[in-house]
Amino acid sequence: MNKKINTLYFSATDTTKKIVLGIAEKLSKNMSNINHIDFTLPEARKKPVSFTKEDVVVVGVPVYAGRVPNVLLKYLNTITGNGALAIPVVVYGNRNYDDALIELKDILESNGFKVIAGGAFIGEHSFSKILAKNRPDEKDMAIVSDFAKQIYKKITTQDEIQTVIVNGNKPYRKYYMPKDKNGNPVDIRKVKPxxxxxxxxxxxxxxxxxxxxxxxxxxxxxxxxxxxxxxxxxxxxxxxxxxxDKDYLRHKHELEIDCIERREPEIFI
Missing domain, CATH: 3.30.70.20 (Alpha-Beta Plaits)
Known part of the structure; x- marks a missing residue:
């Protein structure tokens, strides 16, 4: 099959990168070499990116407050698909991915991609060193491998490759906000280390x-x-x-207690 595999990802702590590359590397064994585009650093987000119908693009972002990070929206909306096949992937820290996956799918479709599969995976939480520690782990990566096999089968066996339906709400839910001890929402956006x-x-x-x-x-x-x-x-x-910051630390502690039960990846083909 004459398709070019591409990765396009933001991954500050390398969890999203691990998932995206895992999918792409499995696909590339059956197709071609991989073109990597890591837009984690600011300079990379200044470069225009476009694809063609000959491309398959695995697009990965972390989940922030249940959504695609708003700081990435401007960049994501400059990417042009021109009919390329896309696989959106979101990675969250074991709380919930809420509407991030459907939001990323919508962005890609509005930019000219044909979205044929999607997945929500779990990575060690950005706030914590114990919540979803060391994930994605071996079990996660086995699901990544199987996901890639299913994507390859879909691409190679369907004459007219069907788009995918993923979980999520429209309109999207508001960004998730932590709460103080009295149940009042708190804003930690300006907190810095x-x-x-x-x-x-x-x-x-x-x-x-x-x-x-x-x-x-x-x-x-x-x-x-x-x-x-x-x-x-x-x-x-x-x-x-x-x-x-006391509100940040309280929220971190609550996440580590309330979200301790292992969440599993969800894939959509």
Missing amino acids: KTNSNCIDCKLCVSICPMGSIDYQDVSKFNGICIKCGACIKKCPVNAKYYD
């Missing part, structure tokens, strides 16, 4: 921040927004980054 004395000024956090917000001269300062992706905390070699 602090830097402790462990810091060795290696600048790794500067280079991996998806928003380009951490100041190069003083890594304890922010020159832009923090989307709480967890990259600077989880990848710091000396554990120098941390949060101390």
Whole structure:
């Protein structure tokens, strides 16, 4: 089959990347080499991207507050499909993916893609090192492999490849908001991590921040927004980054207690 496999993903802590590449690599064994487009860092989101009918594109984003991250919407809406086949993938931290998958599917379809499959997978939560720890794990990746096999079968056996229906609501639900001890919604969007004395000024956090917000001269300062992706905390070699906001920490603790039961991936073909 003469199709080109592509990945297109945002993955600050590499969980979404692992899922997307797992799907693409399984497909590529039966088709062709893979073209990777990682738009996690700001510079990558400045480059225009377009595809053709000869392309199959596995598109992956994390779930933020039950939706596609709003900071990615502008970029995602610049991508043109031109009839390419697309597989939207969303990755969430074991709470819920809410309307993220249907939202990503709608974005892709509005940009000229033909969406033929979709999946919601679980990755270690960006706020936590214990919620969905080490996921996607071996069991998840077995589902990834089977998902890719089903996609390949669909592409190669259907004369007119059918679009897919995925779970979700229209209109989309509002962004999920944490609550305080009295049940009132709290806004943690402006919360930013602090830097402790462990810091060795290696600048790794500067280079991996998806928003380009951490100041190069003083890594304890922010020159832009923090989307709480967890990259600077989880990848710091000396554990120098941390949060101390009480609402953030309360929400993190609640997630780790209330969402402990293992969620399983959901796939749609």
